[in-house]
Amino acid sequence: MNNEQFEPTIIGFTCNWCSYRAADLAGTARMKYPPNIRLIRLMCSGRLDPTFVFKALTNGADGVMITGCHPGECHYLEQNYKALRRFHLIRRTLQGLGVEPNRVKLVWASAAEGAKFTNEVKSFVEEIRALGPLNWGGAGGNGHRVETQIPEEVPA
Amino acid sequence: MEKIGVYVCHCGTNIAGMVDVQQVAEWAAAKLQRRGVVIGRDYKFMCSSLGQELIEKDIKELGLTRVVVAACSPHLHENTFRTACKRAGLNPYLCELVSIREQVSWVHTDKDQATAKSMAVVSGGVERVIHHAPLEPMKVSIHPDTLVVGGGIAGIQAALEIADAGYKVYLVEREPSIGGHMAQFDKTFPTLDCAACILTPKMVSVGTHPNIELLTWSEVEKVDGYVGNFAVTIRKRARDVDTSLCTGCGICWEKCPKKVVDDKFEAGMGMRKAVYTPFAQAVPKYPVIDRPNCTYYIKGTCKACEKFCPTNAIKFNQEDEVITVNVGNIILATGYDTFDAKRIAQYGYGRLPNVVTSLEFERLCNAAGPTNGEILLKDGKTKPKAVGIVHCVGSRDKHYNEYCSVICCMQGLKFAHLVHERTGAEVYNFYIDMRTPFKGYEEFYQRVLEEGTHFIRGKVAEINNAPRTKEEEGKLIVQVEDTLVGVQMRIPLDMVILSVALEPRHDAKETAHRFGLSCSADGWFIEKHPKLDPVATMTEGILIAGCVQGPKDIPATVSQGAAAAARALGKIHAKEIALEPFRASVNEEQCSGCRICNGLCPFNAILFHEDRMVTEINGALCQGCGTCVAACPAGAISGTGFSNEQVLAQIEGLLLMNIGEEALA
Structure with missing residues (x-):
């Protein structure tokens, strides 16, 4: 098992109006991306409570992709700017905790950008694969609870 | 459990x-x-x-x-x-x-x-x-009035359908007259009806309809509210003409000494005055003063129009008027722009005088156009003996637009017929593929084939005026490969018509943003579903019709105008609409009054009660984005449908x- 390629688990937060539809479009157009990402639909990227990201990372996710409408194109006028602020806050907090801030990525994708969504997922999976398993909170990759005890230190 | x-x-x-x-x-x-x-x-x-x-x-x-x-x-x-x-x-x-x-x-x-x-x-x-x-x-009421933006054939059709059903329509058009691109055309394929003959009666109906408030020379500045209850701010630009006094007699533009090249309606092929209506059958009949070109505004003197106006309707230095209207539904029918053929330098448009665009040619063969419908070369007197029509200029080309502009094949066939009929010239169609679906189109193609038009399958490489032989002298030479025969050809012609692509309006992105819609990668507005819901959008209450959604011909445009109107009428009749009950609300007992959420709402749905030091969310204004829910440090705000839990x-x-x-x- 150990010799196998590490398959990261990624949670993706999508906006109902743009990036969720970009993901739909990627499907309708039969574009292909790796199955490592599991999506959650929010009404807006502004709904993203930083707690969600930490919850995902401590529950077994190795990376989190936050997606929203392009700046200036928010369905709710300007709430994606608030997501942008929180994104920076989350990264700083992660750094303070000794977790690679690059485990969280922000992607703007409009409803027309199925191809962009696909490419961003592909590259993010590779980025997280390169970072290796996070194993935070006693959870292993693939989202399965592992039997090992909580590690004494988090990988930096 | x-x-x-x-x-x-x-x-x-x-x-x-x-x-x-x-x-x-x-x-x-x-x-x-x-x-x-x-x-x-x-x-x-x-x-x-x-x-x-x-x-x-x-x-x-x-x-x-x-x-x-x-x-x-x-x-x-x-x-x-x-x-x-x-x-x-x-x-x-x-x-x-x-x-x-x-x-x-x-x-x-x-x-x-x-x-x-x-x-x-x-x-x-x-x-x-x-x-x-x-x-x-959540149930919200639907205001019975409708706003239609764009007075081309799509907007006209939509406005008339709703007005005829007995409901009020505001029709906003940014040009001085409604009519859109269709008013510029000469004939319409495949029946060859004269465009003006079928369009102007509809324009007159719009102008005189008791249920239509026509706002030309006007633009939408701001849209507030949501389905059923939009408040739309419209800027009525100063016409410098008092429409309550003007009779549209035309003396002002007769007397105006300033001639201006008309690059809008006449597509640069003809002239107009500084005070003008775009064309004779304009609706409304009132002219506007083109301030950047008016001698009075440039030099401070002239006022010929004012002197000669029999009803004293000319009012210089009129001010813009900004009005707000309340509507329940909005139909966007803002149309298209044409591709700038100068972008394909090797076709010589702008450099070679007898290379014209399809829109310019429409004016050239229009009986009300600058040559009274005579197809003449730029010298204004010579009839062409050989005319080429180049299809797909700016369409089906990954350097410009990947999509097919839909109308160009039939437009090319129509031009071929008109040139043949009016000048007897040899006509060459240069095409990539001929596409003639829909009723009566293939039959028209057969008819034009039988008229003896030449069809050459190949993308034109270059149009130049550098002759190699005696017979090429003074001609435009089209360099093309006939891909059906596999032969390179140089064809000397007198005039070349470029069938230019239809493109999204240059300001389509701003318009989309103003109305809360999104554009596809190539710039057309995105419909709710490409097959099953082509006139609705993701924004409830905002509908689209005509070329704003993608290139289409007149029958399809009219169908969409009518379809959008039917959609709006359905909502008006239902009187109320059910919305997703996804709203944020505050648990006052948990609210600490920190006011962190207060600045986050762009819809002004969050109020703060100074007396009780708690925040309250107005459910009618809340749009359900959840930003305040995510921000509340006390966890006092919950959002239905997307709660933290x-x-x-x-x-x-x-x-x-x-x-x-x-x-x-």
Whole structure:
């Protein structure tokens, strides 16, 4: 098992109006991306409570992709700017905790950008694969609870 | 504990071809039993009536309190399954649709991995649905008035349909007259009706209709509100003409000494005055003063129009008027621009005088145009003896626009017929593929073929005026490969018409932003569904019609105008509309009055009560984005449909934290 390629688990937060539809479009157009990402639909990227990201990372996710409408194109006028602020806050907090801030990525994708969504997922999976398993909170990759005890230190 | 039913759809082979649906259903029933799943079923087409009945039966017989359907995107069938639940007596918002088609089977290539991901997705849905609350849709009233933006044939049709049904329409047009591109055309394919003959009666109906308030020379500045209750700010630009006094007699533009090249209506082929109506049958009949070109505004003297106006209607230095109208529905029919042929330098447009665009040629052969319909070269007297028509200029070319502009083949055939009929010239059509679908179009193609028009299949490489032989002297030379014969050709011609692409309006992006819509990658407005809902948009209450959605011909444009009107009328008749009850609300006991949320709402839905030091959210103004919910440090704000509990539970479910170690096998 150990010799196998590490398959990261990624949670993706999508906006109902743009990036969720970009993901739909990627499907309708039969574009292909790796199955490592599991999506959650929010009404807006502004709904993203930083707690969600930490919850995902401590529950077994190795990376989190936050997606929203392009700046200036928010369905709710300007709430994606608030997501942008929180994104920076989350990264700083992660750094303070000794977790690679690059485990969280922000992607703007409009409803027309199925191809962009696909490419961003592909590259993010590779980025997280390169970072290796996070194993935070006693959870292993693939989202399965592992039997090992909580590690004494988090990988930096 | 909730009693949850899990239903996994095969979608024929769409899902079942890549996901072991039976295994997913069985896994959910076994592994998620301790989370409340009492039944897991798979079925060929869950959305079919038999599939829905399956769910309804289980709700009744097994007493299900929650339903999870794993199928296509919720944007397609969420409502279908909610309605099924409702029929069986379960609150529709206790149903969760998770996507294993668009987000699993269609995008992944390994069946085992796709099946495993589907299980995780179902698990996320199960955890989430536990925290769903029964909700009632919010009802809002629909204002009976409608705003139509754009006075081309799409907007005209939409406005007339609604007005004829007895409801008020505001029709906003930024040019001085309605009519749009169609008013510039000479004949319309395939019947060769004169465009003006079929359009101007409709324009007159708009101008005189008691239910239509026509706002020309005006633009929408701002849109507030939501479906049923929009407040639209419109700037009526100063015409410098008092329309209550003006009779449209035309003396002002007769007397105006300033001639200006008309690059809008005449497409640069003719002249107009500084005070003008774009064309004789303009609706409304009132002229406007073109301030940047008016001698009075440039030099401070002249006022010839004012002196000669018999009703003293000319009012210099009039000011813009800004008005706000309340409407329930908005129809956008803002049309298209044409491709700038100068971008293809090798075609010589702008450099070679007898290379003209399709729009310029429309004016050239229009009986009301600058040459009174005589097809003449730029010298103004010579009839061409050989004319070329180049198709797909700026279309079907990845350097410019990848899409097909739809109308150019038929337009090219129409031009071929008109040139042949009026000048007897030899006509060459240079095409990539001939596309003549729809009623009567193929027949027209056959007719033009029989008239002796030459058809050369090949993309024109270059148009130049550098002769190599005596007979090429003084001619335009078209360099093209006839790909059916495989021969390079140089064809000397007198005039070349470039069938230019239809493009989104130069300011389409700003318009989309103003109305809260999105554009596709090539700039056309995105419809709600490309096949099943082509005139609706993602923004409830805002409809689109005509070329704003993509290139189309006149019959399709008129159909969309009428379809959008029918949509608006349906809402007006229903008098109210049900909206998703996803709104934020504050638990006053938990609110600490910190006011962090107060600055976050762009809809002004958050109020602060100074006396009680608590915040309140106005449910009527709240749009449900959830930004304040995420921001509240006290957790006092909750958002229905997307609560913290729901999202956190879904995360746990997606990461399979809910099933315990026995499920890891």
